[in-house]
Amino acid sequence: QVTLRESGPALVKPTQTLTLTCTFSGFSLSTSGMCVSWIRQPPGKALEWLAHIDWDDDKYYNTFLKTRLTISKGTSKNQVVLTMTNMDPVDTATYYCARICASAVGLWFGLWGQGTLVTVSS
Amino acid sequence: QSVLTQPPSVSGAPGQRVTISCTGSSSNIGAGYDVHWYQQLPGTAPKLLIYGNNNRPSGVPDRFSGSKSGTSASLAITGLQAEDEADYYCQSYDTSLSGGAVFGGGTQLTVL
Numbered sequence: 062q063v064t065l066r067e068s069g070p071a072l073v074k075p076t077q078t079l080t081l082t083c084t085f086s087g088f089s090l091s092t093s094g095m096c097v098s099w100i101r102q103p104p105g106k107a108l109e110w111l112a113h114i115d116w117d118d119d120k121y122y123n124t125f126l127k128t129r130l131t132i133s134k135g136t137s138k139n140q141v142v143l144t145m146t147n148m149d150p151v152d153t154a155t156y157y158c159a160r161i162c163a164s165a166v167g168l169w170f171g172l173w174g175q176g177t178l179v180t181v182s183s
Numbered sequence: 184q185s186v187l188t189q190p191p192s193v194s195g196a197p198g199q200r201v202t203i204s205c206t207g208s209s210s211n212i213g214a215g216y217d218v219h220w221y222q223q224l225p226g227t228a229p230k231l232l233i234y235g236n237n238n239r240p241s242g243v244p245d246r247f248s249g250s251k252s253g254t255s256a257s258l259a260i261t262g263l264q265a266e267d268e269a270d271y272y273c274q275s276y277d278t279s280l281s282g283g284a285v286f287g288g289g290t291q292l293t294v295l
Binding site (some may be wrong): 098100102107108109110113119122123124157164166167168169170171172173174175176 | 185200209215216217221227228230231234235240272274275276283284285286287288289
């Protein structure tokens with residue numbers, strides 16, 4: 062059974078750096094074709110793709126947030142870590158990690174974690 | 184402003200058929216990239232509903248179907264049920280400035 066779970070602080074102060082961890086089971090990120098992504102959703106608003114990392118350690122970022130984001134494989138083989146610098150109240154959102162499925166004509170998010178709400182406030 | 188455009192809301196009575204549109208451009212849907220759909224029930228994470236334009240993952244009822252034409256796509260729900268009341272999002276891939284995966288703004292479905 063494939064599962065993903067996000068963890069990290071519920072509250073961060075403006076200008077701080079956010080570090081989130083996605084812990085997954087039921088698949089290996091070392092397997093060819095596997096990718097894990099981060100997506101966020103501000104309260105009452107739409108979904109926004111942030112970044113993803115693939116089995117070959119290639120990394121892809123949302124162009125508009127690229128300078129603030131870093132995605133990496135965690136120290137544990139079943140973890141992916143996302144850091145976002147210079148947090149602002151507009152970054153308040155539920156952050157999801159998801160397993161990506163891909164084809165020659167795109168990618169989609171096959172399975173999602175439950176999400177973790179991050180509030181940015183002083 | 185989302186890269187893909189969806190109507191903010193749609194509604195229908197139980198048993199009826201509703202459709203949700205998703206309009207893109209030549210850098211995403213029109214470029215040949217597939218469209219995928221997600222259902223988000225209140226207070227829960229999104230769930231994959233349709234992938235590759237018109238494919239249903241195991242467990243998704245055949246009341247849900249998708250289609251794609253040109254720079255647009257549609258999600259159709261037939262035999263509407265109360266449990267279908269949720270937010271629905273379309274998603275594709277974009278090669279323009281934003282790059283990567285892009286989502287629609289979401290459509291809230293109300294079952295009357």
